[in-house]
Amino acid sequence: MIRHPAFAPGSVWLAGAGPGDPALLTLAALHAIxxxxxILHDALVPAEILALAPAATRLVPAGKRAGGIHTPQLSINEDLIALARQDLRVLRLKGGDPFVFGRGGEECLALAAASIPFRVIxxxxxxxxxxSAAHMxxxxxxxxxxxxxxxxxxxPAGGEVDFAALxxxxxxxxxYMARQNIGRIAAALIAGGRSPTDPxxxxxxxxxxxERxxxxxIGAAAAIAATLPPAATLVIVGPVAGIGAMIAPHRPEAEPSIRSAQG
Amino acid sequence: MIRHPAFAPGSVWLAGAGPGDPALLTLAALHAIxxxxxILHDALVPAEILALAPAATRLVPAGKRAGGIHTPQLSINEDLIALARQDLRVLRLKGGDPFVFGRGGEECLALAAASIPFRVIxxxxxxxxxxSAAHMxxxxxxxxxxxxxxxxxxxPAGGEVDFAALxxxxxxxxxYMARQNIGRIAAALIAGGRSPTDPxxxxxxxxxxxERxxxxxIGAAAAIAATLPPAATLVIVGPVAGIGAMIAPHRPEAEPSIRSAQG
Structure with missing residues (x-):
């Protein structure tokens, strides 16, 4: 038996919805839904996951690109607090994990400052x-x-990660969110000592x-990026990307196809 | 409705069981269980999770400290292949994620070399x-x-991460697995430019x-480590550890207690 804590009216739960596949929801996140x-959800949460909520649940798009508009973070924080003060069970549902490029920390700080009880899933x-999906x-x-x-x-202040050092x-x-700047990032990686031929x-x-x-x-990344269709994109750099390529031909039939584009 | 792919006899699924709380299993992992x-499981998979398997399921401890003994990785790889060749549905269940210090890559390579179909969850x-639990x-x-x-x-060859550069x-x-060497790691972090007073x-x-x-x-870490009880231990370094401490007093009543030990 799985036990879940009580979702108290007047509290906010911040939950990660995972990478896309509804089967990769946690049991705790499903219980919350x-x-x-x-449910205040961002644009990265797919419709199949929102469909798991009961028909009476209010669904509110909030966050980057949700509902075609961008909701500023301060306004999301205020909405979470206002809804909790209406004595509702408020779920903030985010793609992936709330604390990995999800701005969950800002929401926690705002809730803590307003003395609203909250939990992070x-x-x-x-x-x-x-x-995992690409076997890397x-x-x-x-x-x-x-x-x-x-x-x-x-x-926000123009600051950027030091990719050469990393x-x-x-x-x-x-x-994450590296596709647009991949040329500059690849150049920094090479300047830092990575070989242009690294996977x-x-x-x-x-x-x-x-999925694709x-x-x-690294050396060919910018040219390849320009040929890719629009999609949520992650970039993985290092020898483990090559291991994924080695394993790929042995994937079960039903798995997504692999395209190789050696530069 | 959540759809799961068919778990074909003769195949191996490698799944992560998450950090400990059974509610943090994914729906896909629960389906696999x-x-x-x-089920070949390592010692990090708690009994509450193994109890979710039907009574007829064969449970085999395998891996670091499982069943009080250490199973060498090569022997685990061989067992996975042998069980799949008996036309069984074989689940390799690991604490956390299979590819984050879980040695799942080695198992994938062995399965691929033996042409055993597999999937990673x-x-x-x-x-x-x-x-998440500590609000960091x-x-x-x-x-x-x-x-x-x-x-x-x-x-294995005595090689170590360059913590000063990281x-x-x-x-x-x-x-991960940093508690025993925390004095040496802290010294390297300080040598690399981190302040001894950083959280x-x-x-x-x-x-x-x-949970605690x-x-x-950083400067006081080694002295504090010596006072801690035996436990599965993670170390988080950086300003975000301080944010967790700021939020902590506002956690709901039922949450685990926090002990502060400023050095």
Whole structure:
């Protein structure tokens, strides 16, 4: 038997919905979806997952691109607090994990400041889900003893991750929102000492029926990126991307297809 | 409705069981546990999770410390192949995620070499689960744009992660199996430029009823580690550990208690 804590009216639960496949929801997240009075969800949560909520549940798009509009983070924080003060069970449902590029920390701080009780339910982060689906062991004995998750987007003040240093220090890199800047990131990785021929893979719409894996190299990444269709994209850099390519031909028949694009 | 692929006899599924709390199993992992003929599980999978298997399912301890003995990896690989060749549905169930310090890559390579069909089901890694439970947003806007997962154990050939470089390059560090070597790791982080007064937290038995969070600093970590009881331990380093401490007093009543040990 699985026991779940009581979802008290007037409280907020922040839950990760995982990488896309509804089967990768946790039991705790499913329980939250089935129990909440209102669900504020971002655009990364697929319709199949929202469909698991009872018909009476209020669904509110909130966050990056949700419902075609961008809801500013401060306004989401205020909505969570206002709904909790209406004595509702409020679920904040996010793609992936709330604390891995999910801005869950900001929501926790706002809730704590307003003395609203809350709970955080972790989810399978997009990078972890994509690695599993593409058979890339992001740590691998003798090959990768460290893995870094970083964002390829420039920060609000123009600050950016030091990819040269990261590429030197960590064995595997899992990059979120990196497709647009991949040319600049690849150049930094090479400047930091990575070889242009090192494996790099694009994982598109991972764990969904549209999933696709494109194998290439750091040096060829920018040229390949320009040829890819629009999709939620993760980038994995390091020898483990090559291991995924080795294993790929042995995947069961029903698995998503692999396209190889060696640069 | 959640759809699961058919678990074909003669195939192996590698699944992550998550960080400890059975509610943090994915729906896919629960389905695998309910469907498998035989489950090879490591010692990190709690009894409450194994109890979810039907009574007829064969449970085989395998891996680090499982059943009080250490099963060598090569022998596990051979067992998986042999059981699949008996036309069984074979589940390899691991704590956390199979590809985050779980040696799942080695098992995939062995299965691929033996032409055994397999599938990988990701799980909530111990570090992600612990961060959620302790309210530490391992990425946080303006504070942490990168997070590295690394092992504190020396490698088979004595090779070790370069913690000075990692500490310089990544904002947040989530360290597995780092408790024993924390003095050496802390010294390397400080040598690499981290301040001895930067926050560091020990997360003990996270997501279980025995959970405990101990807040300290990089400089005081070794002294504090010596006072901790035996437990599965994660270490989180960086400003986000301090955010967890700020949020902690606002956790719901029923949440695990926090002990502060500022050094």
């Amino acid at each position: 089935e129990t909440a009075d209102v 972790p989810g399978i982060s997009a990078g972890i889900g994509a690695a 062991p992001i740590t691998h004995r003798g090959v990768a003893r460290s893995v870094v998750f970083a964002t390829g987007e420039a920060g 590429g030197r220090a960590a064995d595997t890199l899992v990059l 790099l893979a694009f994982l598109l719409d991972a764990t969904t029926p549209r 894996v494109v194998h290439t190299t | 309910e469907t498998a003929d035989v 990701p799980g909530i890694s111990a570090g992600i689960g612990a961060a 947003p391992i990425t946080h806007r303006g504070v942490a744009r990168s997070v590295v997962f690394a092992t504190g154990e020396a490698g 500490g310089r390059a990544a904002d947040t560090l989530v360290l 560091l937290a020990f997360l003990l038995d996270a997501t279980t009823p025995r 969070v101990v807040h300290t600093t």
